[in-house]
Amino acid sequence: MKRVLVVEDLPQVAEHLKGLLGREQDVQVMGVQTQADAAITQATTERPEVVLVDALLQGKVSGAEVAKRIRAGSPGTRIVMVTVPQKPVTPRPDEGVDAVFVLPGGANEIAQALGGEKKPAGGAGATAVYSPKGGTGKTLITVNLATFLRRSGSSVAVMDGVMQFGGVRHFLNVPPEAKSIVDLPPGGAMKAALPEALWEGPGGVHYLLAPARPEQADLVAASELANAVGLLGGTHEHVVVDTPSRLGEDTLALLDAASAILVIVAYNAPAIENVKAALETFEELGYRKQKPILLVVDQADETGGLSKGALEHTVGVAVAAEIPTDRKLVAESLTKQEPFVVTAPNAPISQAIGALATALVAQRRK
Ligand SMILES: Nc1ncnc2c1ncn2[C@@H]1O[C@H](COP(=O)(O)OP(=O)(O)OP(=O)(O)O)[C@@H](O)[C@H]1O
Numbered sequence: 001m002k003r004v005l006v007v008e009d010l011p012q013v014a015e016h017l018k019g020l021l022g023r024e025q026d027v028q029v030m031g032v033q034t035q036a037d038a039a040i041t042q043a044t045t046e047r048p049e050v051v052l053v054d055a056l057l058q059g060k061v062s063g064a065e066v067a068k069r070i071r072a073g074s075p076g077t078r079i080v081m082v083t084v085p086q087k088p089v090t091p092r093p094d095e096g097v098d099a100v101f102v103l104p105g106g107a108n109e110i111a112q113a114l115g116g117e118k119k120p121a122g123g124a125g126a127t128a129v130y131s132p133k134g135g136t137g138k139t140l141i142t143v144n145l146a147t148f149l150r151r152s153g154s155s156v157a158v159m160d161g162v163m164q165f166g167g168v169r170h171f172l173n174v175p176p177e178a179k180s181i182v183d184l185p186p187g188g189a190m191k192a193a194l195p196e197a198l199w200e201g202p203g204g205v206h207y208l209l210a211p212a213r214p215e216q217a218d219l220v221a222a223s224e225l226a227n228a229v230g231l232l233g234g235t236h237e238h239v240v241v242d243t244p245s246r247l248g249e250d251t252l253a254l255l256d257a258a259s260a261i262l263v264i265v266a267y268n269a270p271a272i273e274n275v276k277a278a279l280e281t282f283e284e285l286g287y288r289k290q291k292p293i294l295l296v297v298d299q300a301d302e303t304g305g306l307s308k309g310a311l312e313h314t315v316g317v318a319v320a321a322e323i324p325t326d327r328k329l330v331a332e333s334l335t336k337q338e339p340f341v342v343t344a345p346n347a348p349i350s351q352a353i354g355a356l357a358t359a360l361v362a363q364r365r366k
């Protein structure tokens, strides 16, 4: 357990930091100090594992000075300077700055600042592919997006997060003996067993499959789904997660574990109304502040008389990508069990998946 002391005089920033820290495993927030002197006293007497210090601390003692004095009084404490993009700070361990956390930051950044395991170079974390309505193209987009991302040489994993009737295996030529998430031990033992349970699909994408049989669905706890997403994120630059439509325990665990969400919609009133309701729920869950949410319109050419502007107005989110309809190619791809981005890379639908990948990568860099 890492005990973390926060030295921050702005209440909103302190709340934000406490929120991020609260979602980290094995972290206990000891408290928030708003005054430099009290912070130095607490840090040197209680010797926390980590102290977060606001670089822009107001008052007679600067953040940099607080860091130096904590370093002198508690040399074993890791000191993280918290700053804003406009005021860059360089890590200087000799001056008491071991790491820098730039606001607002996210789960990956805070984990790295705390000295956790580093994500592989360029590691972007997991993207959940979600739609409140079934049959809107989640699995089709998951498989093709992952295969496209892999083309640039990144390591890519797909997790089929749909425990009952998960569809990923039917989009691909998965042999019956391929392992699935039910073959993994829960908890801390999962990490060592995970590489062996992955099936390598077209293009070298690693798949963690859902159970082959519907009656096996309840064998995997929601917390283990989140565990698997986190582990895949530690070993792959991109993780794409197919999710169930029902906002139940499994789905929420997957969405929580993801650091970006693609919401798939189509131009029909029920899909749009359900997306609107789902986005309102995301707002209540705090997702909209925490992670990019990209709205993707599938079968975007079949507008049914609805306009993109009207859709954006109704749901309150801009469209990030539009995937056209291609019944022939999609049907062929399902029969051959090969992603269309491989068999027909120049088709408009494949290029649209490429544009989605670009939008996703750009959004995550922000
Ligand atoms: N852009 C498209 N062009 C042609 N057909 C499409 C397109 N998108 C989806 N489809 C059709 O819709 C079907 C459903 O897509 P998919 O299985 O990916 O949806 P899903 O959201 O994963 O569904 P479920 O909720 O059942 O898991 C596909 O099998 C395909 O036939």
Ligand SMILES: [Mg+2]
Binding pocket: 138, 139, 140, 167, 242
């Ligand atoms: Mg599906």
